[in-house]
Amino acid sequence: MxxxxxxxxxxxxxxxxxxxxxxxxxxxxxxxxxxxxxxxxxxxxxxxxxxxxxxxxxxxxxxxxxxxxxxxxxxxxxxxxxxxxxxxxxxxxxxxxxxxxxxxxxxxRPDQTPGMRDPRRWRKNVFDFYTYEGAVALAGALRAFAGGRLVVHVTDLPIKCPVAPLEFAFLADAHFRQRGMRDRVELVYATPLAGAFTKPVAARHLGAMLDERKIALEPDFLVERVDDHRLISYDDREIPFDLLVTVPLNxxxxxxxxxxxxxxxxxxxxxxxxxxxxxxxxxxxxxxxxxxxxxxxxxxxxxxxxxxxxxxxxxxRGEPMTGRFDGHANCFVESGDGRGLLIDFNYDTEPLPGRYPVPGLGPFRLLRESPVNHWGKLAFRWMYWNLLLPGRPIPLPARMSMAGKHPEE
Known part of the structure; x- marks a missing residue:
């Protein structure tokens, strides 16, 4: 055996x-x-x-x-x-x-950033949502938030689901608008990247979405420590906050x-x-x-x-492995108000506009907001529990295809 x-x-x-x-x-x-x-x-x-x-x-x-x-x-x-x-x-x-x-x-690992895990701040005015406990605690903090500066922050890459911090910023914008208090909230997105995302075409699209929602972008921000109500970078820039939603080092x-x-x-x-x-x-x-x-x-x-x-x-069996994973990834990006977009890419090809999975038909739009993308993200939970985890086949190719995509200049 x-x-x-x-x-x-x-x-x-x-x-x-x-x-x-x-x-x-x-x-x-x-x-x-x-x-x-x-x-x-x-x-x-x-x-x-x-x-x-x-x-x-x-x-x-x-x-x-x-x-x-x-x-x-x-x-x-x-x-x-x-x-x-x-x-x-x-x-x-x-x-x-x-x-x-x-x-x-x-x-x-919030313990890897000095001051982030300080018990005077952690789960009081500094929260994560990449853990079950953190997400539940943050729900209470958002309900009690009466206004001020909310900073969404990424410590460093790589992180699980790199679009999730952007999604949180978009959902926070919609959340505060629906509560009639968006004018009392300043939203800031702080990232170690030079733009909103790692790939140029997607970064332009996602950066424009931040601008449309009046979410300030703080690029190239490498946090050195959390001190009082401030994020402090290695180049001594400071970002003050009333509520910090951070993605600690993974x-x-x-x-x-x-x-x-x-x-x-x-x-x-x-x-x-x-x-x-x-x-x-x-x-x-x-x-x-x-x-x-x-x-x-x-x-x-x-x-x-x-x-x-x-x-x-x-x-x-002692045979050569013939399969070659190409880095294929696709992610629904929730953008608020019942809409979302989808990105599809691999090691060599960045996210591009188009339709997925059927060229020309979709039903999902790549790098474009639509209600269908939002429903696709919500439906994924059923697929996760009932198809993906049990190891059942899903009719989506493991290798990324360029069919249905069109490059941008």
């Missing part, structure tokens, strides 16, 4: 174990998942909780998301011992493996560093097409846990896992 050990039962870990359980004979392969949490979170839902969405819709028991025939081991990982093909848990237990998949993602799990498997952000270096470790021939890192030069988004996990599953079967 061969042993596949998957570390992490988040989006990528759950998808890949469910897919592989369907394709690996139970008489030949034992599949075990290590996860310390007993709840699985639909993380795109965190964005809507501060604006009134029911928190319970973003949570399900972890066990319920895994297919029969998968062993769920509750525990905390101390380190990987790759030379021994073992994983050591903090309780002293050792788990052996023949193949290891690291899928423990990244997590917000880092991989600490056990990755203790195991000698990660870079300075605890991300596992992998081949960007096969997701295989650059150092160990039986270790893969999937989802947000690796150092792929693309968005840390659920769509990347989905498209890359589609390629990975076939590659893994070839790999364990």
């Amino acid at each position: 061969r042993r596949l050990l998957v570390l992490g039962a988040g989006t990528a870990g759950t998808m890949v174990t469910n897919k592989l359980r369907r394709r690996l004979a139970p008489t030949d392969w034992d599949i075990t998942v290590v996860e310390q949490r007993d709840r699985h979170f639909y993380q795109p839902g965190f964005l809507f909780i501060p604006f009134g969405a029911a928190p319970g819709k973003a949570v399900r028991p972890t066990r319920s998301t895994l297919r029969p025939g998968i062993t769920l081991r509750r525990g905390q990982i101390d380190r990987v011992l790759p030379a021994d093909n073992q994983v050591l848990l903090t309780n002293g237990e050792r788990l052996r493996y023949d193949q290891l998949v690291i899928a423990t993602g990244v997590e917000p 880092m991989g799990a600490e056990y990755v560093a203790r195991s000698g498997l990660g870079d300075e952000l605890n991300l596992v270096p992998v081949d960007r097409h096969t997701l295989l470790s650059r150092t160990w021939p039986n270790i893969f890192a999937i989802g947000d846990a690796n150092d792929l030069p693309t968005s840390k988004a659920g769509s990347v996990a989905h498209f890359s896992v589609e390629v990975f599953a076939d590659n893994f079967l070839q790999h364990v």
Whole structure:
């Protein structure tokens, strides 16, 4: 009996174990998942909780998301011992493996920015929404906010879902307009990027949307510390705030560093097409846990896992892996007032205007706001729970296509 050990039962870990359980004979392969949490979170839902969405819709028991025939081991990982093909848990237990998949993602680390995690500020006038607890706490703060300067801030990249901070700014604008108090709120978007987004065409579109909503853009802002009611950058610029909604530095799990498997952000270096470790021939890192030069988004996990599953079967048979992940990502961008836009890109091609997934027909518009895009984002929650996590096929190609897109000058 061969042993596949998957570390992490988040989006990528759950998808890949469910897919592989369907394709690996139970008489030949034992599949075990290590996860310390007993709840699985639909993380795109965190964005809507501060604006009134029911928190319970973003949570399900972890066990319920895994297919029969998968062993769920509750525990905390101390380190990987790759030379021994073992994983050591903090309780002293050792788990052996023949193949290891690291899928423990990244997590917000407010402790990495001086002053951000100060108990006098944290969850009082400084909030995050990339965690379930943070999103719920921020909902209360927004209800109580009577006006002033609200700053939406990104500490550094990479982060999970890099469009989410922009979405929050757009939704905050709509939220305060609907409450009849937009004139009492100054909205500021502070980013370490030179513009609203990483890619030039998308940055122009998204930057124009900030301008239309009178959301001030503070580019090239690299925060050094949070001091009193101010963000202070390394070049001594200051951004005062009454309410700060920040995306802290995102880092991989600490056990990755203790195991000698990660870079300075605890991300596992992998081949960007096969997701295989650059150092160990039986270790893969999937989802947000690796150092792929693309968005840390659920769509990347989905498209890359589609390629990975076939590659893994070839790999364990001793054959060359023929699948090549191209960095494909697409993200709905909620823009407020029941509208949204969609971006679709990969390693080599930036987001472009057009229609998706059917050229000329859509129904989704690329880099253009529409109600259909908004409904597409809301419908994705059903797809996530019922199709993506169970590992069922979705009729969307893993490789990005240029069909339906048209370049801009």
